[in-house]
Amino acid sequence: MGTVAKIIAQRLGLGILTLFIVSIVIFTAVNMLPGDFAESILGQGATPEAVAAIRRDLGLDQSPVSRYFDWLGGAVRGDFGSSFAQANFASFTGSDSGSGLTSVAQQIAPRFANTMFLASVAAIIAVPLSLTLGVLAALFRNSVFDRVVNIATLSSISSPEFFLAYVLILVFAVLNPWLPSLSNIYEGMSFPERLEKTLLPALTLTLVVTAHMMRMTRAAIINLLASPYIEMARLKGLSPMRVILRHALPNALAPIVNVVALNLAYLITGVVVVEVVFVYPGIGQLFVDSVKIRDIPVVQACCLIFAAAYILLNLTADILSILSNPRLRHPR
């Protein structure tokens, strides 16, 4: 067990380093985009004086290096500051900036909760579905069922998300008005209503992630079916279903858990397009809006959340695969 704790500590340390590098990359990338917050928010009204005034108010006239370290100093203490849009509006109206401003954290929190809700609904549908399909495909491999499932999931993963989303809207909202095409969930909505509104985006995400998990389950199990101990089980006269569930599946868990965790991370970080298509008020939409106006504090915070989700779920995947494999648990 001591090795596992060591690995966790090591990985967390590396994770923090990764977050740090990600923040530098994002900051540089946003700074390399043409135009800045002052110019994009002013649009046609961008007189040199107005641009200069906003840059001065927001500290955009400082050098990028000192701005980055200012931001980093706050972020380390858990203070992600206020979004440029908020700060600008405060100075716009003449009220003293700083007090009463919505912080980036407050702005992101409800959006992040929404994204997590969507990801959970998608995961609850996608994970059992793809595991079942994978086991069944392994059981009836090379049958018509196996081929149909393979073709269907592979074509859905090969299509761009927005295309899948529009196909689902066409089928389930336009041709057969069963589900709403608009997922505008809001506070105070009852749970069933919220679930109904979230269903189409969740199904879109399900279509995107199912193939990967299902194929991995199928491959891992088939791989094991050639092993001598499976042959032994068969010779004992066990039913094929029992052979797969009791004998093959536990040994195939490591790669499956790994790919499930990877796809869960995708459910959180890959929602941008889906949220925009369905008007789902999650973090992805906030992210897109913020990039558009070069609102660096919000962009940075969103990216860090995405990166942290990836790192944590990857870490979980590695640890679970170690725990499920005695050979890795007790290395010689």
Place this chain on the structure above:
Amino acid sequence: MTKLSRRSLLRTGAAAGVLAASGLPLRAQAKRGGRLRVGLNGANSSDSWDARTHADVFMISAGHGTVFDCLTEVAADGALKGELATDWEASPDAKVWTFNLRQGVTFHNGKSFGADDVIESLQLHVAEGSKSAAGPIVSRITEMKKLGEHQVQFVLGSGNADFPYLLADYHLVIYPAGQIEESLQQGIGTGLYRVASFEPGVRFLGTRVDSHYKDGEAGWFDEVEFIAINDNTARTNALLTGQVDSINRIDRKTEGLLKANPMLRIQEVSGNEHYTFPMLTDVAPFDDVNVRRALKYAVNRQEMVDKILLGHGRIANDSPVGPANQFFAGDLEQLSYDPDKAKFYLKEAGYDSIDLDLSASSAAFDGAVDAAQLYQASARPAGININVVQEPADGYWSNVWIKKPWCASYWGGRATEDWMLSSAYEEGVPWNDSQWDSKDSARFQTLLVEARAELDTVKRREMYTEMQMILRDDGGVIIPMFANFVQALNNKVAAPETVGNYFQMDNCRMTERWWMA
């Protein structure tokens, strides 16, 4: 009187057409009840009830159109009527304005409305450090006097005949005095609907107040819901699947498909928004009026309306005064495409042929680069060789507009002539995108100042007509077209026959003026 000539309402719904044909006054059909659900773009997670920050259709509709009131209101037919003011009077030099305020009006929290509310609310726009877009309007007021609980007097620095019009601006909503902080946070106004729920950048829900001074004239819904849908396709989908009853700004390319759906109808009004090609009149060769005239005849305006606006607009005459303006001179002789005349003026300027750079980007308007290429093709026969320079959309307004000698641009248009002309054609103002001043036309600058303080409508009309002629003949901005406001409704919602045309969605007052069919 002038109403009909000002209107150019193209289409309302079939139902409205039938009702109009039956001779029944439409208003009589309006009835209370129901919930209006609208999908709007232009929403942002930093939106608030502070009208000084309002800039796009979502908050303009929710603010001045639904929760708050201004002193005056531009009616759908373009006439000015009182909102929180009942009537007003000007001194002969249009410098001192006295407004009588409506009695018996209460805010949503029960506070009664009076002169203090007006004065405190207007002062917000000139507060220390405020960058309110309405600041220039309020800063013209040198003194605000409370003459009584329900009477205020404004003294202006210089005469302005349009002053009551300016008070209808959507930034100038009235907040309760002494409670402005709360009101900015919670949205406490005197409007027809109180705030039931507001999530910035996501959704607004308003419920009808029990009794209101507009009862029987406006505010027919029990509830109104705005849903922020910034993406064009998603907005169209929401309308098609019945998630919302109406959407703003439909995509011109999919308009045909929406029209084919019997459940939906398109509402289209021709307003003041115009697409432009400003030239810097202090830079050669655009400082030569003959070069400018050659360019005026070298553009095929109708072709641009047909191909860039897909017919959703009308040709313009190089003047920014549009069909939604009071003194729009629609009967002036129209500039037409004439390569021979263009060649003639080019010769007058001393050129056989000329090479010009035209900067364009999609930031200026949808299809600006295509429009520049059409210009290039139509100008070639006149010996004008236009080189279209495609500029990046990011930073276009800072790096290209008013920097490059000739570029593509747009203006949303303004409710009054003076407001538009003094924003972009008055000597020395920052947005003067053709550097148009008295070296070009001293007469124009004099007229601009004189017309502002003139109260006699007939004289003003003459002055503004002359200014439109000067801009048509000598002006430094090529204005080939006015773009229509195009929105869509389903059959559950009815709208009056006359729809406001100085902003989208019935001047952002759909929650007041529409009703459930």
